Amino acid sequence: MRTRRLIAGAAIVAAFASGGAGLQDPIDRIRDADIKADLFTLAGDAMRGREAGTLDEMTASAWVAERARDAGLRPAGDNGTYFQFFPLERFRVSSGSTVTLDGKALRMGRDVVSDAIVLANVDAPVTVAADGKVEGLAVKDRVLVVRYAPADPAAQDAGPRTQAALRVWLRGIQNTIAASAPAAIVAIVPDAAAEQWRRVSVQFPRGTYGLDPDGTAEPRVPPRGAPLLYVRESALAAPIRTDARLVASIFTESFTYPSVNVVATVPGRDARLASEYVLFSAHQDHDGERFPVNGDDIWNGADDNATTAVALLAIGRAMAAQPGRRSALFVWHGAEERGLMGSRWYVKHPTVPLTSIVACLNGDMMGRNDPTTAALLGALPPHRNSPELVQIALDANKAVSQFAVDSSWDDPQHREGWYYRSDHLPYARAGVPALFFTTLLHADYHTPFDNPDRIDIAKLTKMTRWMYATGRAVAEADKAPAVDPAFKLERCRDSTGNYCGGG
Numbered sequence: 001m002r003t004r005r006l007i008a009g010a011a012i013v014a015a016f017a018s019g020g021a022g023l024q025d026p027i028d029r030i031r032d033a034d035i036k037a038d039l040f041t042l043a044g045d046a047m048r049g050r051e052a053g054t055l056d057e058m059t060a061s062a063w064v065a066e067r068a069r070d071a072g073l074r075p076a077g078d079n080g081t082y083f084q085f086f087p088l089e090r091f092r093v094s095s096g097s098t099v100t101l102d103g104k105a106l107r108m109g110r111d112v113v114s115d116a117i118v119l120a121n122v123d124a125p126v127t128v129a130a131d132g133k134v135e136g137l138a139v140k141d142r143v144l145v146v147r148y149a150p151a152d153p154a155a156q157d158a159g160p161r162t163q164a165a166l167r168v169w170l171r172g173i174q175n176t177i178a179a180s181a182p183a184a185i186v187a188i189v190p191d192a193a194a195e196q197w198r199r200v201s202v203q204f205p206r207g208t209y210g211l212d213p214d215g216t217a218e219p220r221v222p223p224r225g226a227p228l229l230y231v232r233e234s235a236l237a238a239p240i241r242t243d244a245r246l247v248a249s250i251f252t253e254s255f256t257y258p259s260v261n262v263v264a265t266v267p268g269r270d271a272r273l274a275s276e277y278v279l280f281s282a283h284q285d286h287d288g289e290r291f292p293v294n295g296d297d298i299w300n301g302a303d304d305n306a307t308t309a310v311a312l313l314a315i316g317r318a319m320a321a322q323p324g325r326r327s328a329l330f331v332w333h334g335a336e337e338r339g340l341m342g343s344r345w346y347v348k349h350p351t352v353p354l355t356s357i358v359a360c361l362n363g364d365m366m367g368r369n370d371p372t373t374a375a376l377l378g379a380l381p382p383h384r385n386s387p388e389l390v391q392i393a394l395d396a397n398k399a400v401s402q403f404a405v406d407s408s409w410d411d412p413q414h415r416e417g418w419y420y421r422s423d424h425l426p427y428a429r430a431g432v433p434a435l436f437f438t439t440l441l442h443a444d445y446h447t448p449f450d451n452p453d454r455i456d457i458a459k460l461t462k463m464t465r466w467m468y469a470t471g472r473a474v475a476e477a478d479k480a481p482a483v484d485p486a487f488k489l490e491r492c493r494d495s496t497g498n499y500c501g502g503g
Ligand SMILES: [Zn+2]
Pocket: 283, 304, 305, 336, 364, 365, 422
């Protein structure tokens, strides 16, 4: 991977150059000990991974708001509170769907799960594939039943982020016999493959997540199709008889479930500039409780993104100790992991005028990798929408954190499409000068091993001070950083080959 280094500007951050004579910069209030204590709480097992669409995200968000109040921040959400609730649009197979296989009624979500979100009514005889062989079977309008028998049980999944081997296997069977148009395909999952069962069933209650910030989405029409079902073998009374039938009524449900942005402010001290805001941005959610890996089923998301969530608390303490000329705005976005939903919502429903936000300083994953390097996304075209803001950030780095800045991930050809994967994106699209502070990917990303004891606290503190010093300089400057009028985001591809950023 090519690494480009940006040359930091020669200017020193003049935090209080204008209108702040004699004021002391409270950057020393950003301390390792506070950051560590907050991090171990927010990323601790008691928060259960803070998943959007569960009460755990609410627990974490209430904690963040409480800590923001302790830090001296004022509420800036809806109705004088720290909160801005918004609806996640949920869509999934209903657990009320009925499935009876060979006379045995199975509980949807517990004994049987559906792979795809389809509507289906099935009443058809089964064909049991002997020894798992499906080629050449005549299964038109019949139900193919095949028992999961991995070729090599030792070589199952390459890692927690890969597709479950069971799903890959069943999709392969589906492709093999698609032309013969079966009424349904049922995979029998033996108890010996319980780990695979957990990996596919973990998705069932989640379904899919959507957002309708404009309130204009068309009603969701569930597709009809031949269902793909996984059945726990131990839920069956006996081996399936040759004259067995599958009787199933599978239906879907859509509903909304709340997520929440936590919003707070430190009002500016300059009567004229206080109506403008420097936004410090993070997300507090992560991936929740999923399947266990090495016995750990809590995906704590310490780096992603408890690091920046607690960094904002530390920045808040420093800002509250000495307000800037401009106001500071803090938004902990909900449901980022479900598709930047909190930030997409906030940009459409801002609690201060969007045009009064003069800069969005977003952080995501700020506590891992080489202690001397860090990345600043949005620093190079085509992602750079404010050269002035970039220069302020580079000067702040030189003054307070001295990271070697890796800008290679700003390359639009970079395979990760990293710029498109955090909460600054909706702000940049809306014309707000925006930067993304990060220490980039690592092997524990989106696994149960992203734990607080793996965070480099000293590095996180330096990243926090860098974000703070950048925001402080913006807050104190006579003029807000200009937006590049020629800024236009190019589409990119993410690591899965899909165009990223939602288009
Ligand atoms: Zn993240």
